[in-house]
Amino acid sequence: MKLERFVPYNTQSINEDDKKGVLEVLDSLFLTQGNKIKEFEDALKEYVNAKFAITFNSATSALFATFNIIKQKYENMENINIITSPITFVATTNMMLANGIKPKFCDVNFDGNINVEKIEALIDKNTVAICSVDYSGKSVDVKKIQNFAKKNNLLWISDSSHSLGGSFEDQKIGSLADINIFSFHAIKSITTGEGGAIITNNEEFNELALLLRSHGVIKNHDCNHECKYLGFNFRMNELSCAMGLSQLKRLNSFIERRNEIANFYDEIFRNNPFFFIPKIESNKISSRHLYYILLDRKFHCNKEKIINELLDFNVGVQVHYKPIYNFLLYKKFNFEILNNAEEFYRSTLSIPLHLQIDNKLAKKIADILLFVLEKY
Numbered sequence: 001m002k003l004e005r006f007v008p009y010n011t012q013s014i015n016e017d018d019k020k021g022v023l024e025v026l027d028s029l030f031l032t033q034g035n036k037i038k039e040f041e042d043a044l045k046e047y048v049n050a051k052f053a054i055t056f057n058s059a060t061s062a063l064f065a066t067f068n069i070i071k072q073k074y075e076n077m078e079n080i081n082i083i084t085s086p087i088t089f090v091a092t093t094n095m096m097l098a099n100g101i102k103p104k105f106c107d108v109n110f111d112g113n114i115n116v117e118k119i120e121a122l123i124d125k126n127t128v129a130i131c132s133v134d135y136s137g138k139s140v141d142v143k144k145i146q147n148f149a150k151k152n153n154l155l156w157i158s159d160s161s162h163s164l165g166g167s168f169e170d171q172k173i174g175s176l177a178d179i180n181i182f183s184f185h186a187i188k189s190i191t192t193g194e195g196g197a198i199i200t201n202n203e204e205f206n207e208l209a210l211l212l213r214s215h216g217v218i219k220n221h222d223c224n225h226e227c228k229y230l231g232f233n234f235r236m237n238e239l240s241c242a243m244g245l246s247q248l249k250r251l252n253s254f255i256e257r258r259n260e261i262a263n264f265y266d267e268i269f270r271n272n273p274f275f276f277i278p279k280i281e282s283n284k285i286s287s288r289h290l291y292y293i294l295l296d297r298k299f300h301c302n303k304e305k306i307i308n309e310l311l312d313f314n315v316g317v318q319v320h321y322k323p324i325y326n327f328l329l330y331k332k333f334n335f336e337i338l339n340n341a342e343e344f345y346r347s348t349l350s351i352p353l354h355l356q357i358d359n360k361l362a363k364k365i366a367d368i369l370l371f372v373l374e375k376y
């Protein structure tokens with residue numbers, strides 16, 4: 001029953017066009033700061049229907065820039081905080097800490113997304129923003145969170161690292177929050193090797209993001225440059241931009257295939273006695289970055305054993321995510337333990353879903369999963 005080769009939970013899909021784009025750049029005059037960066041940014045903002053797209057060398061640097069912009073916007077306030085979800089990759093909140101901003105963790109729903117109903121109780125006079133995460137590629141409830149942010153005079157930041165290609169009520173994810181962040185890490189919706197982007201409709205945020213990305217230097221035509229801000233080198237190189245351009249053209253086909261595989265799994269797992277499967281509301285399209293199952297309580301005490309057994313079968317499972325407040329780095333803040341986040345962490349398990357999986361392999365993976373759980 002063991003799979004012939006290890007199948008990771010996620011991996012990239014690279015074709016000849018992607019390679020061609022990269023090779024062309026290698027033969028060109030510029031490996032950085034050439035035309036490809038603008039082409040890729042134009043294509044990105046067109047795809048998500050936004051005014052500005054600023055690429056970065058990772059989503060982590062895009063998040064750093066985002067929180068730095070917020071820090072500057074509220075420079076007269078001390079000890080600002082941002083309300084966010086603990087069920088996310090640690091970069092989301094690490095980059096708040098890197099800017100002297102304190103995360104405040106809000107509990108999640110059964111789909112791993114922030115519970116908007118529980119935000120209000122967490123707001124204090126130092127709260128300036130909400131940072132949501134589209135867990136597994138399914139958007140948060142955009143209307144609810146937009147209305148809530150507006151009513152409470154808070155910025156809405158969306159770490160959309162999982163959800164490029166997804167949509168909410170026919171609007172593409174990426175332009176709906178005040179600042180949206182994408183990741184182009186190898187296993188995200190599209191890849192540039194490493195990479196990320198900020199998408200915004202706000203001119204001021206766009207200008208600051210551009211400055212932070214490139215040393216804070218303003219280039220004048222007469223070669224008399226000026227440095228006004230503390231900036232960095234967070235730029236995406238031309239090779240990555242060429243790859244991103246080519247990958248972006250393939251994005252819709254990626255999302256379609258990912259949904260096909262997810263629906264195929266759904267069909268097999270329907271009415272199984274071991275776990276729940278994620279439900280996607282009819283007004284959303286998920287990018288299906290992750291296919292996660294929620295194990296019934298009776299399996300929680302054996303989860304480690306189950307994981308190891310699945311890995312022995314070459315099924316590359318992974319757990320997304322340990323609630324961030326449980327990490328050593330965060331222990332010193334004495335964050336409150338959140339019930340749903342704990343329950344989610346104990347239940348959730350991501351199984352392989354990517355473009356290298358055909359239906360035959362998906363069936364084998366599903367059979368192995370059911371076989372292993374049957375034993376416990």
Ligand SMILES: *Cc1c(COP(=O)(O)O)cnc(C)c1O
Nearest residue numbers: 058059060089091161183185195
């Ligand atoms: C992948 C990811 C990041 C970090 O992305 P990088 O491009 O690897 O820096 C941040 N937040 C979330 C939710 C992610 O999934």
